[in-house]
Amino acid sequence: MRYILALDQGTTSSRAILFDHAGQVVAACQQEFRQLFPQPGWVEHDALEVWATQLAVAQKCIQKMPPRRVLNGSYAINSIANSAAADQIAAIGITNQRETTVLWDRQTGQPVAHAIVWQDRRTASRCEQLRAEGHAGMIQQKTGLVLDAYFSATKLEWLLNEVPGVRARAERGELAFGTIDAWLVWNLTGGRVHATDVSNASRTLLFNLHTLQWDDALLELFNIPASVLPAIVPSSGVFAQTDAALLGVAIPIAGMAGDQQAATFGQVCLQPGMAKNTYGTGCFMLMNTGSQPVASQNELLSTVGWQLDKVAYCLEGSVFMGGATIQWLRDGLSIIASANEVQALAQSVPDSGDVYLVPAFTGLGTPHWDPYARGAMLGMTRGTTRAHIARAALEAIALQSADVFAAMSQDAGLGLQELRVDGGASANDLLMQMQADFSGVPVVRPQVLETTALGAAYLAGLAVGFWSGVIEIVSQWQVDRRFEPNISPDDRSAKLARWRKALARAKDWAQD
Numbered sequence: 001m002r003y004i005l006a007l008d009q010g011t012t013s014s015r016a017i018l019f020d021h022a023g024q025v026v027a028a029c030q031q032e033f034r035q036l037f038p039q040p041g042w043v044e045h046d047a048l049e050v051w052a053t054q055l056a057v058a059q060k061c062i063q064k065m066p067p068r069r070v071l072n073g074s075y076a077i078n079s080i081a082n083s084a085a086a087d088q089i090a091a092i093g094i095t096n097q098r099e100t101t102v103l104w105d106r107q108t109g110q111p112v113a114h115a116i117v118w119q120d121r122r123t124a125s126r127c128e129q130l131r132a133e134g135h136a137g138m139i140q141q142k143t144g145l146v147l148d149a150y151f152s153a154t155k156l157e158w159l160l161n162e163v164p165g166v167r168a169r170a171e172r173g174e175l176a177f178g179t180i181d182a183w184l185v186w187n188l189t190g191g192r193v194h195a196t197d198v199s200n201a202s203r204t205l206l207f208n209l210h211t212l213q214w215d216d217a218l219l220e221l222f223n224i225p226a227s228v229l230p231a232i233v234p235s236s237g238v239f240a241q242t243d244a245a246l247l248g249v250a251i252p253i254a255g256m257a258g259d260q261q262a263a264t265f266g267q268v269c270l271q272p273g274m275a276k277n278t279y280g281t282g283c284f285m286l287m288n289t290g291s292q293p294v295a296s297q298n299e300l301l302s303t304v305g306w307q308l309d310k311v312a313y314c315l316e317g318s319v320f321m322g323g324a325t326i327q328w329l330r331d332g333l334s335i336i337a338s339a340n341e342v343q344a345l346a347q348s349v350p351d352s353g354d355v356y357l358v359p360a361f362t363g364l365g366t367p368h369w370d371p372y373a374r375g376a377m378l379g380m381t382r383g384t385t386r387a388h389i390a391r392a393a394l395e396a397i398a399l400q401s402a403d404v405f406a407a408m409s410q411d412a413g414l415g416l417q418e419l420r421v422d423g424g425a426s427a428n429d430l431l432m433q434m435q436a437d438f439s440g441v442p443v444v445r446p447q448v449l450e451t452t453a454l455g456a457a458y459l460a461g462l463a464v465g466f467w468s469g470v471i472e473i474v475s476q477w478q479v480d481r482r483f484e485p486n487i488s489p490d491d492r493s494a495k496l497a498r499w500r501k502a503l504a505r506a507k508d509w510a511q512d
């Protein structure tokens, strides 16, 4: 067995990546799928399309597998019909967009409606109602999460209440609920296994972080019949075998974790106090807090990281507009033609000229949680150019992440030693230097940036003995580049003070 296949089911595309024993990428395939916006603030996916694209990229990836030398010296040709290709795969690991909610019929496998995506805001008023009724404290204590439409519970409740006939079908035990991990496992096993892993379960608002089980009081509060729920399994372990018809042979499914948790594992942040920040559309920072959940004093989420034998918990902070701020420079302002251009443009000026961009286009996440904040650009003068705006945009990504990092350091009660980074925008050296400067710690970029898929591969590979243990995977992690802080503490304080002033102007804007 030469490979582990990671299925990385993201918000905008499905990807499949083959890793070899050294943790290197051998083949990768990606396919986008439709984003559905039926009403303002609503975001949906067709779950069947999510499954179809995920299966297609897995099959293509197997076809792209390097040919295997056979005994007579010729090369076997890989094809789906040729099970010789797929039988080189020791296990499959799944990682996925989190919180997105699917409800389907156990008999037919048909979803009762489109999946409601994590970004969907349709249940915001329901959350406000529950908050007004005084439930937020209890929910936070049990789940480690804030009461927000981001998580699955109110989305599932909406499907049960609003799709005709669905609640009665659920009460009769005919329907199955799952986040995307569970939906993929169901389909990969031909409907034989209905299971989710602890890290995905911990994003539903229905899961008790302390007992590691579905919580009866929460099920009652959100009116969820227990019959729809998947079994909860660890993140690493052989849970199921794929239906042999799909990939040529039956392959064990042996790893599962939500995308940010998988990335934290892929960055081998396996000791308490180790943290990573992923710079994608948004920025997600997770820190390992060890074997106990830490209740945040600074508006961070407390969540399950993963479960091997034991559970590791994490604190998490989310920035909604990370790399998406650069997309806005490209698509909204048209001041760059591609994201790659932003670094050169920003470096054409020595500083932002005291321009601050607060990219609160969809409100602010950690630590502000202000859904009414809106984007603002401050400090412009007649001398301001698009280069200053580009520089301010990069600074805004780093400054928002610096705020999350500071909140995390306070909660952790220990000075964080360094920040590991990944995601598309972490390729930007200027941005990484800004992060080191504003956070005051070294920022470390690894050689393999596919950390989300790698984390899922590690979880699966450890379960089947492909890797001997965590010591082996820790030794695979290699530094590409280390960025040391390069400004004085005084300059850092001055910069953060200006940023806080800009933030204050943007907060609460959409509220009359």
Ligand code: ADP
Pocket (backbone or CB within 6 Å): 010, 012, 279, 280, 281, 282, 322, 323, 324, 325, 326, 327, 339, 340, 341, 342, 343, 423, 424, 425, 427, 428, 431
């Ligand atoms: P996701 O997984 O959320 O789709 P990726 O990890 O693929 O995100 O990263 C893509 C994001 O990174 C986009 O928002 C893009 O604007 C941003 N990005 C890509 N390259 C750069 C760059 N060189 N500098 C800054 N941002 C970049």
